[in-house]
Amino acid sequence: MWGGLLMLNFEPIILTLKLAFVTVIILLVFSLPFAWWLSRTSSRFKPLLESLTALPLVLPPTVLGFYLLMLMGNNGIIGEYWFELTGSPLVFSFTGLVVASCFYSLPFVVQPLQAAFEKLDFKIIEAAYTLGASQVRTFIFVVAPMIRRGFITALVLGFAHTVGEFGVVLMVGGNIPGETQVISIAIYEAVETMDYSSAHWMSFGLLVFSTLVLLLVYSFNRKWSVN
Amino acid sequence: MSDLKVDIKFSRKGFKLDVQFELRNSHVTVILGKSGSGKSTLLRLLAGLEIPSAGTIKCNGETWTNISQSINFSPQKRITGFVFQDYALFENMNVADNIGFGVKKGARNKAIKGLLEKLELESVKDSYPAQLSGGQKQRVALGRALAIKPNLLLLDEPLSSIDFNMRKKLQRELKNIIRTIDCPVILVTHDLNEARLMADNLIVMDEGKHIRSGVAHEVFTNPVNKRTAHILGWQNFLPIKSLHNGYADTKWGRIFIDTTIVPDAEWLTIKPERIRFGKATKNSLSVTITEIEDYGAYKEFRCQVDDSLSIIVHRPSDEPTPSVNSVVNLHLSSSCLMLVRANTSTIEDVKLPFKQGCYAQKVS
Numbered sequence: 217m218w219g220g221l222l223m224l225n226f227e228p229i230i231l232t233l234k235l236a237f238v239t240v241i242i243l244l245v246f247s248l249p250f251a252w253w254l255s256r257t258s259s260r261f262k263p264l265l266e267s268l269t270a271l272p273l274v275l276p277p278t279v280l281g282f283y284l285l286m287l288m289g290n291n292g293i294i295g296e297y298w299f300e301l302t303g304s305p306l307v308f309s310f311t312g313l314v315v316a317s318c319f320y321s322l323p324f325v326v327q328p329l330q331a332a333f334e335k336l337d338f339k340i341i342e343a344a345y346t347l348g349a350s351q352v353r354t355f356i357f358v359v360a361p362m363i364r365r366g367f368i369t370a371l372v373l374g375f376a377h378t379v380g381e382f383g384v385v386l387m388v389g390g391n392i393p394g395e396t397q398v399i400s401i402a403i404y405e406a407v408e409t410m411d412y413s414s415a416h417w418m419s420f421g422l423l424v425f426s427t428l429v430l431l432l433v434y435s436f437n438r439k440w441s442v443n
Numbered sequence: 444m445s446d447l448k449v450d451i452k453f454s455r456k457g458f459k460l461d462v463q464f465e466l467r468n469s470h471v472t473v474i475l476g477k478s479g480s481g482k483s484t485l486l487r488l489l490a491g492l493e494i495p496s497a498g499t500i501k502c503n504g505e506t507w508t509n510i511s512q513s514i515n516f517s518p519q520k521r522i523t524g525f526v527f528q529d530y531a532l533f534e535n536m537n538v539a540d541n542i543g544f545g546v547k548k549g550a551r552n553k554a555i556k557g558l559l560e561k562l563e564l565e566s567v568k569d570s571y572p573a574q575l576s577g578g579q580k581q582r583v584a585l586g587r588a589l590a591i592k593p594n595l596l597l598l599d600e601p602l603s604s605i606d607f608n609m610r611k612k613l614q615r616e617l618k619n620i621i622r623t624i625d626c627p628v629i630l631v632t633h634d635l636n637e638a639r640l641m642a643d644n645l646i647v648m649d650e651g652k653h654i655r656s657g658v659a660h661e662v663f664t665n666p667v668n669k670r671t672a673h674i675l676g677w678q679n680f681l682p683i684k685s686l687h688n689g690y691a692d693t694k695w696g697r698i699f700i701d702t703t704i705v706p707d708a709e710w711l712t713i714k715p716e717r718i719r720f721g722k723a724t725k726n727s728l729s730v731t732i733t734e735i736e737d738y739g740a741y742k743e744f745r746c747q748v749d750d751s752l753s754i755i756v757h758r759p760s761d762e763p764t765p766s767v768n769s770v771v772n773l774h775l776s777s778s779c780l781m782l783v784r785a786n787t788s789t790i791e792d793v794k795l796p797f798k799q800g801c802y803a804q805k806v807s
Contacts, residue, residue, distance in 0.1 A: 339531035342492050345518040346525040347545030347591055357544075361535035 224417050227394055228402035235310070235398060236378040239317040243325040243374050246318075251326050255333035270323045277320065277383025284316050284388050308390045313398070316388040317378045325374040332366020365440050369433055376429045380422065447595065447627065451488055451498035451508070460484055460651040466644065471621055471628045473638045473659065475674065476648035482631045483528075485648070486597050489629065490525045491518035502594055524588025524596045524626075528603055530580045532572040538583050539568040545591040558586040562620065577605050578613050585620060596621075598630040602637065614640055635676055639663065647671045665703055668784045672712050677781065678755045679718070681711040686782070695748060699726055701777040708782035715743070715757040717779035720764070720771050727772040730754060735767055746773060 254262060272280055288295045288306045294315075298306040306312040336359065344354040360367070382400040389396030391405060399418055406415035446467050453460040460481040466472055474482040487493045489500065491507070494515055500508040507516045518525075533541050542564075543555040559565045562582040572580060581601060588596060601617065602610045614637055621628050621641065632638055638645060642659035647666075655662055655671040666672035669680060684692045690699045691711055698711060721727065730746035733753070742764060744756040754773060758764055765771050 337531065339527050339529070340533060342490075342518070343525065343527060343531040343533075343587075344544070346490050346492070346521075346523055347587065348519045348522065349545065350519065358533055358535075 224414055225402070228397050228399045228418070229421070231310075231394065231397065232379055232399040235313055235317060236375045238314050239321060239378045240325070240371060240374040242314065242318055243321060244371065247322070247325045247329055247370065251329035252333050254326070254330045255336075256338075269326050272320050273323050277381065278387060280320060281316065281384040281387025284319060284384065288312055288315065288388060307388055308392060308396060310389075310395055313385060313389040313396050316384050317381060320381055320384045321374050321377045324377045325370045328366045328369040328373065329363070332363035335366075336362055365437055368436050372429050372433050376426060380426065446501070446503055447489075448499070448501040449485075449489070451495040451500060453484060453488060453493065453495045458484075458651060460488075462648075462651075462653050464646055464653055464656055466627065466629075469627055469644045471630065471641050472644040472646060473642035474629060474631045474646045474648055474653075475633070475635070475638045475642075477633055477674065480648040481651040482633075482648045483599050484651075486525075486599050486629065486631050489595065490523045490597055491516055491521050492525075522591055522594050524585075524591060524593035526581075526584045526588050526596070526598045526601050528600045530572075530584040530601075532580060532583055532587070534572050537569050537571055538564055538575070538579075541572070541583050542586040542590050544587060554590045558590055561623070562586045577609055578616060581613060581617065582620070585617075589624065593626055596624060596626055596628045598628065600631055600633070603632070603634070617641070635674075647674055649674065665705075666712075666781065666783060667705055668786060669710055669712070670786045672710075672781065672783045676714055677712040677783075678715050679713050680783075681752065683709055683711055683782075691782070695728055695752070697725075698775060698780065699777045700780045700782065702781055705782040705784060707784055709785045710783045712781045712783050713775055713779050715755040716741070717776060718754065718756045719774045719776070720756075720758070721774040723772045724774060726775045726777055728754070728775065729770060730773055731770050732765055732767055735764075746771075 254266065285307060286292050288298070290296060290299055290305050290307070295306045306315065340358055340362070341354055344358045349357070380400060381398070382404070385396070385398055386401055386404075389398070389401075391397050391401050397405075399422060403415050403418045403422075406412070406418065446465070447469075448465045450463040451460070458479075458481070462481075462485055474485060476482045484493060488495055488508075495508060495510055497510050498508065499506065499510070502521070506512075506514055507521055508514060533544065536544065539555050539559065542558050543551040546554045555568075559568050562585065564579065564582055564586065567575060567579055572583065575583065584601070598617075602613050605613060618641055621630075630637075630641055632641075638659070644657065645659040645662040646653050646656040647662065648654065649670050655667055662671070663675060666675050666677065672680075681693050681695070681698070684694065686692075686704070686708055688704070689701075690697050692698075693711065700711070723729070728748055730748050732744050733747050734745035736743045737760060740760060741757045742760050744758065744764070746754045746756055748754060756773065
């Protein structure tokens with residue numbers, strides 16, 4: 217059994233971590249202003265945008281994957297434009313995987329941030345402004361420390377959820393080693409080819425990783441709520 | 444010293460604010476009004492936290508707001524020390540860092556040290572807001588606002604969330620601190636006692652308009668119009684048929700007065716605690732007591748004169764007092780009666796010739 221660990225192909229693991237890292241960075245950059253806006257707005261479009269954001273929580277990944285495939289395929293609106301722009305297809309590529317992952321993990325990043333912003337007392341921001349602090353300084357020294365729990369939760373859940381995705385990735389990325397074969401697909405393939413040793417070590421690694429991540433989130437939250 | 448000239452309009456979700464006043468060399472100005480009168484909104488407009496729909500704000504000759512010229516300074520540019528109702532301290536920073544937040548690096552340590560000493564916060568300088576008492580939080584909020592050497596210090600009901608006994612103590616503390624500050628202070632409150640304790644000048648607000656302003660003592664003793672009188676604690680209003688020198692004729696007979704004649708006055712008013720039970724005299728009304736409420740320190744009597752008028756009387760609880768349904772005489776002392784106009788809607792109506800301080804003036 218241990219021998220299987222030495223024989224393990226690390227490529228899907230590295231690709232998965234790379235995908236999760238890129239996805240979570242893009243999502244944080246986009247979600248911070250979006251969650252801020254959602255937390256403050258009284259726009260009539262807010263329920264619609266909140267529903268669209270939360271869709272990946274309730275839809276089967278294959279449904280989301282199917283429509284993303286339609287959009288990102290060479291005949292889809294996004295895919296066609298992408299092909300004209302770059303000369304290469306968006307589906308079955310790492311970039312396509314990132315785009316799909318961003319949609320799939322969106323609620324896991326937006327919702328904790330939105331909750332953190334909603335809990336924030338706007339008066340502390342106004343207090344900082346009256347004390348002469350710019351918006352950037354106010355965000356770094358006043359807002360960021362107050363939303364750190366939500367931020368860490370968004371970061372970790374976004375990362376972990378991307379690591380664990382399967383259905384969407386399979387639909388949009390397929391199973392190309394080194395390009396789109398992430399760990400969950402590699403496990404599936406190992407089982408298909410009856411390579412249970414590799415399947416075990418990859419599954420076990422994912423299990424340990426997920427446990428550690430959740431432990432980390434709960435520990436941080438406990439520490440900060442005690443403080 | 445400083446000048447502040449305000450002439451602004453603001454409107455949001457059906458609420459309208461329309462205020463004009465001018466402060467000259469004023470130290471502590473209290474804005475007094477009921478909840479929803481627009482006093483906190485006015486303070487936020489002064490700090491730049493809200494944008495007026497029209498008008499101008501000038502401070503020390505500098506135009507902070509001129510909507511017609513698209514000028515509206517940001518809160519950062521106005522340098523107003525704002526103390527929020529619940530203090531809005533930065534929970535992630537200790538006391539020293541809260542106080543020093545708005546000060547530039549080079550001057551920060553000196554400013555922190557000076558204010559910690561002045562506000563007696565040295566022993567808690569490393570504590571976080573969650574570890575502080577209500578009084579300490581108030582002093583930190585004040586220190587943080589004063590550290591930036593503000594053009595104006597704005598206090599938005601700083602004691603409203605504190606219980607009664609503590610509030611009295613903190614009011615005294617706040618008054619003592621404010622007296623040592625050399626910038627103009629504008630304090631918003633709905634608490635009459637707090638306004639009396641703190642104010643040099645008083646602006647009374649109601650339904651988004653300021654209805655009376657001037658030197659605090661003069662406003663308290665001569666409210667001029669009925670709405671101001673009501674906010675300042677007068678509860679009994681007797682309509683006047685005709686006004687003469689030294690007396691007024693009412694539906695209930697002639698009542699002698701010994702007070703400043705307010706031209707066009709339509710009402711006689713007297714505070715509940717100024718009325719005594721007594722024998723029938725030239726300034727008395729025969730009434731039937733319909734209700735008595737005991738508030739501990741005093742009893743409140745609801746006295747019916749006739750179908751159109753009831754009078755509220757407050758007497759000390761330990762004083763021998765009549766019972767419900769008894770018919771008694773109320774003595775209205777001529778020196779305690781005040782004349783007021785009907786409710787006014789324009790500032791012109793409440794303009795008074797104050798020599799200094801706070802001016803209500805018609806802005807053309």
